[in-house]
Amino acid sequence: MSDPQAQNPFPLTQDTSADHAHINDDKAYWTQRTRVIQTLLEEKGFFTAAEVRREIEREDTITPMLGARLVARAWVDAQFKARLLADGKAACQEMDIDTVEINRLEVVENTPSVHHVVVCTLCSCYPRAILGYHPPSWYKSTAYRHRVVVDPRGVLGEEFGTMLPDDIEVRVMDSTADTRYLVIPVRPAGTDGWDEAALIPLVTRDSMIGVSFAEIPDNATKCNKIS
DSSP states (O other), X not given: OOOHHHXXXXXXXXOOGGGSOOOOOOHHHHHHHHHHHHHHHHHTTSXXXXXXXXXXXXXXXXXXXXXXXXXXXXXXXXXXXXXXXXOHHHHHHHTXXXXXXXXXXXXXXXXXXXXXXXXXXXXXXXXXXXXXXXXXXXXHOHHHHHHHHHOXXXXXXXXXXXEOOTTSEEEEEEOOSSEEEEEEOOOOTTOTXXXXXXXXXXXXXXXXXXXXXXXXXXXXXXXXXXX
């Protein structure tokens, strides 16, 4: 069998430092530059400092916990899960989660036979309204966007330690400006009888993107694996 790593020219671990000029990652530099731009826009009347502060505060309240609430509810309520899979935005509205900025929210469910993983091949489209306003850096990287559509099983195993048996079908869901995706991960074994509140901490951001599984109750495993 040919080596997928050798065939793939875009490994996540590829060193591309020689391909472009050094990027200034000085936090103080970018902080000062951002402040100058903000001040200029305030002076031109586009917004006020108070409006900026309120928007920052609003964004800080939006975290992956919102998505985790949806998943935990779906795990304990089959009827809600059916509604969530049929119309993600309407189900969010039931739980007072504002998804007005998402045109269409498509929800997919991982099962013992099918595993979904989400990517945005064009840029970094991401369901910020339910997973937070700061996507992980790897999700935005060219390497992830190129590799996961070509060799999703390899990326999951090599980069995230998520081992999938060969008999599990892997489906790559491509986010767009029109459609965003949320993955319902497989409910961990050993959680029968757990209520919604107890299940929420087991749902991670990465499991709702599909690059990992939900946490197991005792957190004892050393790598993600479905047997």
